[in-house]
Amino acid sequence: MTRAHSTKRTFLWFAVGLAVLAIAVVGSLMIGAFSIGPRPLIRWMLGIGTGSSDDVIDRVLWSIRLPRVLAAVAVGAALGSAGATLQGTFRTPLADPHLLGYSSAAGAGAALGFALTAPGGFPILPVLLSAFLGALFGVATVALRTRTGTDRFLLSGVAFGFALLAWTGMFVLIVDSPRVPTFLFFVFGSLAATTWKAVIAATILLLPAGFVMWHHARGLDLLSLGGAEARALGFDSRRSVPVIVGAVGVAIGASVVLGGVVGFIGLLIPFMLRPLIGPAHRTLIPASAIGGGVLVVVADTVARTVASPAEIPLGLITAALGGPFLGWLLLRRRPT
Amino acid sequence: MILSASGLHFEAGGSRLINGVDLEMGPGDLVAVVGPNGAGKSTLLRLLAGAVRPVKGDVSLDGKPVRLLSTDRLARLRAVLGQQQAADVAFNVEEVVEMGRYPYRNDPSNTPDADRHAVRSAMAALDLGGLEQRTVSSLSGGERQRVAIARTLAQETPVVLLDEPTTALDIGHQELILKVLRSLASDGRTVGVVLHDLTMATRFDRVILLRHGSIAAMGRPEDVLTSERLTDVYDHPVTVVDHPLGLGRLVLPVPLR
Numbered sequence: 001m002t003r004a005h006s007t008k009r010t011f012l013w014f015a016v017g018l019a020v021l022a023i024a025v026v027g028s029l030m031i032g033a034f035s036i037g038p039r040p041l042i043r044w045m046l047g048i049g050t051g052s053s054d055d056v057i058d059r060v061l062w063s064i065r066l067p068r069v070l071a072a073v074a075v076g077a078a079l080g081s082a083g084a085t086l087q088g089t090f091r092t093p094l095a096d097p098h099l100l101g102y103s104s105a106a107g108a109g110a111a112l113g114f115a116l117t118a119p120g121g122f123p124i125l126p127v128l129l130s131a132f133l134g135a136l137f138g139v140a141t142v143a144l145r146t147r148t149g150t151d152r153f154l155l156s157g158v159a160f161g162f163a164l165l166a167w168t169g170m171f172v173l174i175v176d177s178p179r180v181p182t183f184l185f186f187v188f189g190s191l192a193a194t195t196w197k198a199v200i201a202a203t204i205l206l207l208p209a210g211f212v213m214w215h216h217a218r219g220l221d222l223l224s225l226g227g228a229e230a231r232a233l234g235f236d237s238r239r240s241v242p243v244i245v246g247a248v249g250v251a252i253g254a255s256v257v258l259g260g261v262v263g264f265i266g267l268l269i270p271f272m273l274r275p276l277i278g279p280a281h282r283t284l285i286p287a288s289a290i291g292g293g294v295l296v297v298v299a300d301t302v303a304r305t306v307a308s309p310a311e312i313p314l315g316l317i318t319a320a321l322g323g324p325f326l327g328w329l330l331l332r333r334r335p336t
Numbered sequence: 337m338i339l340s341a342s343g344l345h346f347e348a349g350g351s352r353l354i355n356g357v358d359l360e361m362g363p364g365d366l367v368a369v370v371g372p373n374g375a376g377k378s379t380l381l382r383l384l385a386g387a388v389r390p391v392k393g394d395v396s397l398d399g400k401p402v403r404l405l406s407t408d409r410l411a412r413l414r415a416v417l418g419q420q421q422a423a424d425v426a427f428n429v430e431e432v433v434e435m436g437r438y439p440y441r442n443d444p445s446n447t448p449d450a451d452r453h454a455v456r457s458a459m460a461a462l463d464l465g466g467l468e469q470r471t472v473s474s475l476s477g478g479e480r481q482r483v484a485i486a487r488t489l490a491q492e493t494p495v496v497l498l499d500e501p502t503t504a505l506d507i508g509h510q511e512l513i514l515k516v517l518r519s520l521a522s523d524g525r526t527v528g529v530v531l532h533d534l535t536m537a538t539r540f541d542r543v544i545l546l547r548h549g550s551i552a553a554m555g556r557p558e559d560v561l562t563s564e565r566l567t568d569v570y571d572h573p574v575t576v577v578d579h580p581l582g583l584g585r586l587v588l589p590v591p592l593r
Contacts, residue, residue, distance in 0.1 A: 222435055226422045228387060233491070234411030234439040279426040 006278075013277050017290040021073070024297040028069045031301055033308050034060050071194040071202070071258045072300040073293040076265055078206055078255035079103075080292020082248045083266020084273075084284045085213040088220030089244055090153070093271055093329070097252050098263035100157040102138040104164035106249075106256040109134015111171040111186045128201055131256045135249035165261070189260035189315030191300050202254040209254070210289065212247035216240055217281035224279065262315045264322020265292045271329065337413065337494035338362045339526050343393035344383055346376075346549075353379045354390070355549040361528055361542075363494070366521040368537040368557075369530045371546030372570050377530045378419055378499050380546065384528060385416035385497050397495065411439035414495035415488040419503075419530075421480050425472040429483050432472055433458055436490030458489035461516050463509065477504040485513065489520075496520055499530045514539060534561060534574075534587035545569060561587060 030036050036044075040057050079097060086095040086102075097103045113130025138160075168186050184190060219240055222230035227237055255262070269291040270284060277283050299317040306312060339361045346354035353376045361367050369377050382388045384395055386402035395402045397413055405413070415436070425432060433455050440446040459468065462482040472480060481504040488496060498517075502510040514536065521527050521541070531537050543560040545553045547569045553560040566574040566587065573590035 218435075218438055218441065221427065221431075222438055224422070224425050224427065225432070225435065226418075226420075228418055229422070231407060232385065232387060232411065232416045232418070233435060233487075234408040236407035239407075274426070280431065 010277055010283050021290055021294050024294050025069050028297050028301040029065050031305055067196045067199050068191050068194045069297060071191050071199050072297040074202055074206055075255045075259040076292035076296030077289035078251040079265035080269040080288035081210055081213055081285050082251045084270040084288040085248055087270055088281050089241060094154055096267035099154060101160035102252045103261045104161040105138030106131045106135040106253045107186055107261040108164040108168045110256050111168040115171040115175045128257045132253035135253040184313050185260045188313035189262035190313045191259050192311055198258055202258045205250050205254040209247040209250040214285050216244050217285055220281040262318050264318045265295060268322050268325055337398050337526055339397055339495050341395045344390045345392035346379055346383055347391050353549050357551055361526045363524040363526055364521050365526050366517060366541045367528045368540035369544045370534060370537050375546040376549040377546055381497050381499050381530050385414060386410050408439060413493055415491035415493040416497045417484055417488045417499060419499045421484045428469050428471050429464055430468040432483055433486045433490050436487040454490045454492050458486040462486040463512060495526045497528045538585045
């Protein structure tokens with residue numbers, strides 16, 4: 001296979017990925033308690049902005065489904081790209097925002113922000129800020145733990161994650177005990193309460209964070225040779241890793257504000273994509289963003305339809321898929 | 337480019353590993369660093385590469401201390417190959433050799449053609465034709481070693497430092513490496529190589545013999561690699577004999593009884 005071939009193949013995979021994402025988005029817009037056929041959907045799409053606001057279809061799509069589906073894409077993109085980036089940074093396919101305790105730290109931060117500002121709904125900015133601070137706290141502990149070797153590093157992440165999950169639950173239940181949905185949101189993840197405001201705020205954070213991750217892609221490739229080799233080749237990991245890990249923190253914070261703590265996306269997606277598009281982070285990071293988007297859109301559609309009118313928390317769906325996968329991954333991994 | 341070290345001292349874990357080393361290598365120099373286990377060969381190479389900081393003393397490139405150079409700038413001035421190469425690399429051979437071009441990613445005078453040419457000639461020099469698309473983790477130890485050397489060549493730096501580049505290689509490829517190193521030196525590069533194989537070291541321009549972190553002798557191989565001195569430094573009887581076909585000299589250990 002020549003270089004031209006492999007570039008062509010990468011483009012092909014991106015085209016396929018984007019097409020699948022588009023299909024998932026359109027499908028998710030159509031499916032639900034109130035199902036919408038292809039013709040009304042197309043008519044609505046063509047008429048966006050023409051202002052037929054009393055139309056039921058318009059209300060369902062514009063106010064409920066479209067922001068929710070876009071939030072699913074954003075959450076999936078954040079978690080997928082964060083997973084690919086963390087795996088490159090820490091040289092292990094087991095690095096995942098959830099397993100490392102990142103998501104839980106952001107979740108605890110968001111819950112604390114929520115607890116301190118409640119009652120009064122869901123104040124985006126304070127919650128976003130505290131989710132980000134929580135994620136930064138997670139980042140700091142991740143940075144401290146990198147010296148301990150992979151196994152301890154991951155195990156300490158799991159322990160840390162459990163503790164933060166408990167704190168998250170307490171923060172929420174102390175101020176909001178009658179409202180189980182809020183608790184479920186923070187602990188198991190859900191996109192049920194998505195608003196346009198949250199989608200826009202999270203996207204504004206995600207884009208630069210994604211760019212920073214992608215910008216360091218070649219450096220992450222070098223890290224696969226080992227830290228000393230990467231440094232000898234001019235990749236200053238002491239300077240770059242905190243920046244990369246910080247960008248991942250921003251992405252995770254944004255995803256937690258949108259959808260709570262959703263696990264396993266960052267683990268599953270890069271693992272599935274590597275055999276298809278190769279290990280180079282320049283392609284793996286954006287591809288994982290697309291793949292994560294697809295998986296979360298599909299999982300969220302399942303979450304809101306399978307037990308309709310009740311909703312299953314999104315994080316339960318991804319954990320039900322991802323848990324067994326992680327077990328399998330650990331069992332088949334050769335001891336190193 | 338002149339690589340020089342003055343008054344180098346280095347300590348780790350409370351023990352002194354390098355103890356007052358002064359040296360200088362210049363363009364066209366092909367220098368072997370030899371010595372028994374624990375003499376400080378690899379540590380000296382890492383100090384010269386700027387990978388670790390000396391406790392005392394300085395390493396300079398053309399008079400400029402390496403500690404003042406950015407990681408990036410340093411990577412365009414010196415290439416360095418460590419002793420151990422990661423085995424679980426998922427990239428293919430061509431991609432890994434291309435990583436040697438990373439230091440030039442922001443260099444306005446660099447072109448994609450220059451990258452391609454550097455990668456291609458490095459792979460050709462190391463006899464890697466046909467392996468371009470093989471995943472590094474699927475290669476043998478010796479093949480991986482050649483890929484790593486090719487990556488260092490692709491860096492196209494005036495200073496090249498290698499730690500035991502021939503250890504995992506068969507004799508044919510050992511000779512190939514020596515030829516490559518010689519052509520780098522005749523190109524005007526400064527080449528420093530840590531070696532275990534003392535017979536190989538006799539074929540370098542200069543030899544630095546280390547003992548307990550200090551230079552025991554430095555100079556032309558015929559002056560440094562003598563039976564008496566090696567017997568003393570290695571604490572084992574060593575003989576140096578002429579090659580039966582007149583092809584230089586052989587350094588041979590005397591078997592223990």
